[in-house]
Amino acid sequence: MLRQEIAASYQELSEEVEHGAEHPEPVEEGEVDDDQEDTSSAILPAVFLVYQTITDFREKLKHPVMSVSYKEVPLYDAPGIALYPGKAQLLSCKHHYYDHIPPLINPGQPGEIECTTQRINYTDPFTNQTMKHALIVQGPRDVKKRELVFLQFHLNETDQDFSAINYLLFSSFQEFLNSPDKGEFMKDCESSYSSWKFSGGFRTWVKMSLVKTKEDGSETVEFKQETSVVNYIDQRHKPASDQLFFVVFEWKDPFIQKVQDIVTANPWNMIALLCGIFLALFKAADFAKLSVKWMIKIRKRHLKRRSQAMNHIS
Numbered sequence: 001m002l003r004q005e006i007a008a009s010y011q012e013l014s015e016e017v018e019h020g021a022e023h024p025e026p027v028e029e030g031e032v033d034d035d036q037e038d039t040s041s042a043i044l045p046a047v048f049l050v051y052q053t054i055t056d057f058r059e060k061l062k063h064p065v066m067s068v069s070y071k072e073v074p075l076y077d078a079p080g081i082a083l084y085p086g087k088a089q090l091l092s093c094k095h096h097y098y099d100h101i102p103p104l105i106n107p108g109q110p111g112e113i114e115c116t117t118q119r120i121n122y123t124d125p126f127t128n129q130t131m132k133h134a135l136i137v138q139g140p141r142d143v144k145k146r147e148l149v150f151l152q153f154h155l156n157e158t159d160q161d162f163s164a165i166n167y168l169l170f171s172s173f174q175e176f177l178n179s180p181d182k183g184e185f186m187k188d189c190e191s192s193y194s195s196w197k198f199s200g201g202f203r204t205w206v207k208m209s210l211v212k213t214k215e216d217g218s219e220t221v222e223f224k225q226e227t228s229v230v231n232y233i234d235q236r237h238k239p240a241s242d243q244l245f246f247v248v249f250e251w252k253d254p255f256i257q258k259v260q261d262i263v264t265a266n267p268w269n270m271i272a273l274l275c276g277i278f279l280a281l282f283k284a285a286d287f288a289k290l291s292v293k294w295m296i297k298i299r300k301r302h303l304k305r306r307s308q309a310m311n312h313i314s
Contacts, residue, residue, distance in 0.1 A: 070255040079139035080173040081249060084166040088155040097145045108154055108236055108244055122183035125191050134186060138173045143251040153245035164197040165245055171221040200243035203230045207252040214260040
């Protein structure tokens with residue numbers, strides 16, 4: 001008896017589904033409109049999220065993030081030190097280690113020149129008329145042993161109110177030696193690097209650091225420096241115009257600073273996010289479709305039961 005009732009119920013439900021598929025009964029407009037509103041409320045935020053994702057990706061492409069890293073080196077490539085002494089005379093040039101400079105012997109008198117130097121003449125890159133005379137000195141290399149280069153200049157007479165010697169630093173002394181046209185090389189260096197000064201009557205201690213910047217596929221090298229100035233107590237019997245210049249060049253630390261632009265926009269992340277948004281849209285549309293079918297089915301059952309009840313009453 002129970003099996004017969006279950007079979008009858010199953011047969012009735014199958015007939016309802018087939019009858020509903022062949023003759024679907026109309027659903028009230030309010031119910032469909034409510035479902036469409038629910039679908040629209042799910043689609044609009046998704047569309048806004050897609051627009052915002054694409055906009056953020058384009059902004060990250062236009063504005064890369066600057067990344068700074070440090071590379072430790074035991075030895076530097078010896079830099080070039082270009083000095084423009086004018087009327088001043090180079091008295092001595094020596095390499096010392098561990099920040100130790102021995103006491104001066106016969107200051108103001110010519111001493112030993114133990115540095116690799118070259119003199120070169122070239123035209124001013126900014127005027128192309130003035131001839132410039134430069135003394136190129138090989139800089140320190142061994143940063144672990146705190147190697148330094150100590151130079152002494154002497155100026156006997158000057159017609160200027162202030163006396164100073166100009167200098168600039170460039171990245172590789174060896175590149176200067178290997179250059180076929182050293183004049184053009186120095187003109188390019190003067191156009192690319194900054195120049196500084198050190199004054200007479202003082203010992204100027206220059207501590208250098210190297211910064212390499214990579215941008216748009218090209219790499220530029222820049223020197224940063226920290227200077228300390230100590231007054232020289234000159235005990236010689238000399239005329240007032242006689243001056244001594246002392247300068248020390250040393251590496252600050254064994255770290256090369258590297259600066260480069262990094263694009264944080266990842267296309268794969270954007271694609272994955274868009275795929276997730278579109279999948280959510282498809283799921284929302286599928287859910288709305290199933291919701292409509294479910295409402296139609298419930299509505300049909302309700303109308304059928306009400307019709308049966310009315311027939312029973314009749």
